[in-house]
Amino acid sequence: MAQKPSTPKGTRDFGPGQMSRRNYIFSTIRRVFEKYGYQPIETPAMENLSSLLGKYGEEGDKLLFKVLNSGDYLSKADAELLADKDSLKLSTQITEKGLRYDLTVPFARYVVQHRDEITFPFKRYQMQPVWRADRPQKGRYREFYQCDVDVIGSDSLLNEVDLIRMIDEVFENLQINVVVKLNNRKILSGIAQAIGAPEQMTEITVAMDKLDKIGDEAVYAELRERGISGESIELLKPVLKLEGNNEERLAELEKLIGETEDGAKGLQEVRTILSYLEAFDLKTVLEIDQSLARGLNYYTGAIIEVKAADVQIGSICGGGRYDNLTGIFGWPGVSGVGVSFGADRIYDVLTELELFPQATESFTRVLITNFGEEETPFALQVLRQLQHAGIASELYPETAKLKKQMKYADNKNIPFVVLIGEEERLSGKPTLKNMHSGEQLNVSIDEMIRRIHQ
RNA sequence: GUGGAUGUAGCUCAGUUGGUUAGAGCACUGGAUUGUGGUUCCAGGGGUCGUGGGUUCAAGUCCCAUCUUCCACCCCA
Numbered sequence: 194m195a196q197k198p199s200t201p202k203g204t205r206d207f208g209p210g211q212m213s214r215r216n217y218i219f220s221t222i223r224r225v226f227e228k229y230g231y232q233p234i235e236t237p238a239m240e241n242l243s244s245l246l247g248k249y250g251e252e253g254d255k256l257l258f259k260v261l262n263s264g265d266y267l268s269k270a271d272a273e274l275l276a277d278k279d280s281l282k283l284s285t286q287i288t289e290k291g292l293r294y295d296l297t298v299p300f301a302r303y304v305v306q307h308r309d310e311i312t313f314p315f316k317r318y319q320m321q322p323v324w325r326a327d328r329p330q331k332g333r334y335r336e337f338y339q340c341d342v343d344v345i346g347s348d349s350l351l352n353e354v355d356l357i358r359m360i361d362e363v364f365e366n367l368q369i370n371v372v373v374k375l376n377n378r379k380i381l382s383g384i385a386q387a388i389g390a391p392e393q394m395t396e397i398t399v400a401m402d403k404l405d406k407i408g409d410e411a412v413y414a415e416l417r418e419r420g421i422s423g424e425s426i427e428l429l430k431p432v433l434k435l436e437g438n439n440e441e442r443l444a445e446l447e448k449l450i451g452e453t454e455d456g457a458k459g460l461q462e463v464r465t466i467l468s469y470l471e472a473f474d475l476k477t478v479l480e481i482d483q484s485l486a487r488g489l490n491y492y493t494g495a496i497i498e499v500k501a502a503d504v505q506i507g508s509i510c511g512g513g514r515y516d517n518l519t520g521i522f523g524w525p526g527v528s529g530v531g532v533s534f535g536a537d538r539i540y541d542v543l544t545e546l547e548l549f550p551q552a553t554e555s556f557t558r559v560l561i562t563n564f565g566e567e568e569t570p571f572a573l574q575v576l577r578q579l580q581h582a583g584i585a586s587e588l589y590p591e592t593a594k595l596k597k598q599m600k601y602a603d604n605k606n607i608p609f610v611v612l613i614g615e616e617e618r619l620s621g622k623p624t625l626k627n628m629h630s631g632e633q634l635n636v637s638i639d640e641m642i643r644r645i646h647q
Numbered sequence: 648g649u650g651g652a653u654g655u656a657g658c659u660c661a662g663u664u665g666g667u668u669a670g671a672g673c674a675c676u677g678g679a680u681u682g683u684g685g686u687u688c689c690a691g692g693g694g695u696c697g698u699g700g701g702u703u704c705a706a707g708u709c710c711c712a713u714c715u716u717c718c719a720c721c722c723c724a
């Protein structure tokens with residue numbers, strides 16, 4: 194047997210059936226984005242590595258797909274590094290492009306590069322694949338689609354309100370029950386300050402983020418491992434143990450971190466967002482979660498994460514505010530806020546919950562059979578009239594056995610078959626068969642069109 | 648990057664303590680039905696058992712390596 198064909202690790206093909214379901218997700222999301230006034234952009238699959246490296250932390254750099262330079266790239270490489278097999282240093286000489294890791298960094302690059310053409314605040318959405326050299330597993334792929342919405346150039350918390358409302362609307366339309374978790378980077382930094390470890394905020398948040406997954410004892414252990422003092426851990430315990438509804442949590446947090454500058458600011462931001470949202474009748478549960486951190490360390494304000502309530506698959510949407518994202522491309526002080534919907538995970542959730550609407554694999558409504566050259570001119574004429582009447586139709590291209598042509602229609606779920614053989618050609622009246630009822634009639638073309646339209 | 652499982656027909660999977668021509672269902676092709684699908688019946692094609700090496704008189708089966716896919720960890724959508 195020839196070599197078994199396959200797609201690269203962690204990548205997938207999408208057949209017609211999957212595409213119709215995927216497009217259902219994309220069009221649902223796009224409709225909401227556009228309703229709120231966001232405009233689409235696209236950026237290349239590849240970015241310069243200099244734009245990508247260092248933006249996602251050390252872990253992120255390892256997960257970047259690098260594209261080898263074209264041509265005789267080794268001839269330009271340093272002979273000594275080659276001999277040493279020093280991949281890390283060598284890579285800077287043989288590759289200068291990489292596949293994008295997310296849509297936010299390319300967006301920041303886009304904004305800086307095109308700032309003269311953009312009207313701010315700039316509200317954009319972008320739905321494209323991204324690539325990560327991660328080891329694939331459930332709900333995790335090496336190529337997957339993100340649907341990003343961001344607004345850049347506005348500090349207003351009204352943007353956060355916008356985003357949360359869009360999240361609510363998208364998942365309501367998709368009929369997925371979700372929990373929206375909300376936190377604020379300033380609350381996290383307030384916590385770090387309040388427990389006397391302001392320099393170790395990253396270590397603290399990374400450990401704290403695992404709270405609901407590994408439990409409090411394991412979090413304490415990890416904190417110790419990461420070099421947090423026992424004293425600080427003791428102070429942190431009441432923060433981790435926070436319970437109750439949003440009001441109660443905020444009140445508790447006020448007591449614990451209200452004295453710190455960042456903490457007070459963060460709490461106020463969260464309160465403002467919540468109070469704006471009171472005017473809306475949100476369908477989803479909005480939950481303050483002081484342990485929510487998320488990986489990307491460029492967040493500076495709100496942190497948002499969405500989890501499916503009925504499926505265990507990790508987060509299906511997430512994002513937050515970043516005050517200085519464009520700074521890395523030389524334009525400091527521009528604030529942005531946005532979220533990203535994970536289309537592939539949403540697909541998996543909808544599949545598991547059987548929430549996809551009845552998908553029609555084919556759009557074709559009529560198949561015209563092919564009996565041979567004699568009948569072809571009349572068949573083409575019928576095809577033209579059907580299509581002219583706005584009916585998706587196709588003529589079977591081969592003069593195959595009728596059984597095979599019928600089976601083709603059946604497999605593609607085509608509801609009508611028009612038989613055109615010698616009889617029909619001579620009378621000028623095609624035979625219309627309803628595949629569902631099996632009913633079959635010899636009618637004029639006009640009558641046929643009328644019946645199909647019913 | 649660490650650990651665990653997996654791989655047999657296009658697909659989903661059987662295959663006994665190692666034993667002679669490796670099976671089933673679905674799909675495909677032909678026929679029962681020369682102008683009729685979805686139901687039924689009959690027949691047929693299709694496999695160097697992931698790859699490479701080893702043990703053995705004998706390997707789909709046992710051992711080693713390697714790759715693939717899946718699962719968990721790390722991290723993340």
